[in-house]
Amino acid sequence: MRIRLGNGIEIEGDRRILLDPITTEEGSAVLISHAHYDHVPKDIRNPRCTVFASRATAEILSYFYGADEVNAMEFNSQYDLHGMKVTPLVAGHILGSTMYLIEHDGPRILYTGDINVGGGLTVEGPADLQEADILIIEATYGSPEYIFPSQDEVRMNLIKWVADSVKNGLIPMISAYTIGKSQEIIYLLNKLTNLPVVVSSKVARASEAYLNYFDLRYQLEHDEPYVYVGSRWKNIENSVKAVATGWAIKRDFGDAKGFCLSSHSDFNGLIKAVMKVDPEIVLTVYGQSRRFADELRKMGIKAEALSSEFIKL
Numbered sequence: 001m002r003i004r005l006g007n008g009i010e011i012e013g014d015r016r017i018l019l020d021p022i023t024t025e026e027g028s029a030v031l032i033s034h035a036h037y038d039h040v041p042k043d044i045r046n047p048r049c050t051v052f053a054s055r056a057t058a059e060i061l062s063y064f065y066g067a068d069e070v071n072a073m074e075f076n077s078q079y080d081l082h083g084m085k086v087t088p089l090v091a092g093h094i095l096g097s098t099m100y101l102i103e104h105d106g107p108r109i110l111y112t113g114d115i116n117v118g119g120g121l122t123v124e125g126p127a128d129l130q131e132a133d134i135l136i137i138e139a140t141y142g143s144p145e146y147i148f149p150s151q152d153e154v155r156m157n158l159i160k161w162v163a164d165s166v167k168n169g170l171i172p173m174i175s176a177y178t179i180g181k182s183q184e185i186i187y188l189l190n191k192l193t194n195l196p197v198v199v200s201s202k203v204a205r206a207s208e209a210y211l212n213y214f215d216l217r218y219q220l221e222h223d224e225p226y227v228y229v230g231s232r233w234k235n236i237e238n239s240v241k242a243v244a245t246g247w248a249i250k251r252d253f254g255d256a257k258g259f260c261l262s263s264h265s266d267f268n269g270l271i272k273a274v275m276k277v278d279p280e281i282v283l284t285v286y287g288q289s290r291r292f293a294d295e296l297r298k299m300g301i302k303a304e305a306l307s308s309e310f311i312k313l
């Protein structure tokens with residue numbers, strides 16, 4: 001078996017499995033980890049091979065991307081794909097996000113996709129990490145400078161900022177990623193405030209699949225006072241701006257307030273994930289992949305950033 005980073009992550013045994021590829025390919029099987037656009041094949045609406053994803057991911061792909069040919073898998077069930085045994089596991093990143101445990105004659109491979117070891121408010125649970133021989137792990141925040149504050153504390157600070165803004169006669173506008181982060185914020189606002197939540201049409205479309213799993217209340221318009229959630233701010237009079245992203249740990253957003261709310265594991269979370277899986281080798285992908293591999297090697301863990309060169313296993 002061999003692995004490389006090419007058209008997504010390519011695993012070649014007797015047949016070819018593509019994890020989060022850029023495009024689908026005839027004769028291979030495609031596994032999608034979650035519905036963020038950088039993990040979804042460009043030709044998802046007309047795939048050239050069988051595409052698999054968790055049920056919730058398949059639903060988001062249908063509602064948001066108009067992709068109706070994705071085969072839904074259930075978490076913790078084992079599937080036989082091209083002679084490889086594949087088990088989808090909860091990844092904790094956004095609704096439906098999946099890790100894949102892939103077993104062949106040789107080593108057990110765990111691919112994390114994007115993960116959050118702590119889970120979130122609108123996901124199935126924390127990452128269900130299991131032991132494997134080869135761990136292919138994301139490294140978005142794979143550098144020690146990315147250590148997040150308690151997410152509960154950040155959530156409370158966000159709610160306090162919203163309440164204070166409304167008390168001052170202002171409309172709070174929160175910029176958040178369309179799929180995942182926006183729904184976390186809607187859920188939080190619904191639970192802890194009585195404020196109407198107005199969302200962008202894109203966020204409303206992304207939220208549809210969530211309604212099958214969570215009770216989210218939002219609308220496209222409402223009289224003041226309200227709180228606005230969208231991927232971008234709108235031009236609203238008497239408003240104040242905020243951004244909800246893990247990058248707020250480092251970045252300054254000028255006149256907008258940054259809230260370090262992340263759907264990813266921070267550096268410590270990624271280390272915790274590696275310890276739990278206890279693999280023989282760690283292959284890092286995405287974001288700070290080289291840096292994270294360096295940090296793991298410093299700890300005496302065999303690790304390398306996955307590249308376009310095949311690694312034979």
Ligand SMILES: [Zn+2]
Binds near residue numbers: 036
């Ligand atoms: Zn993602």
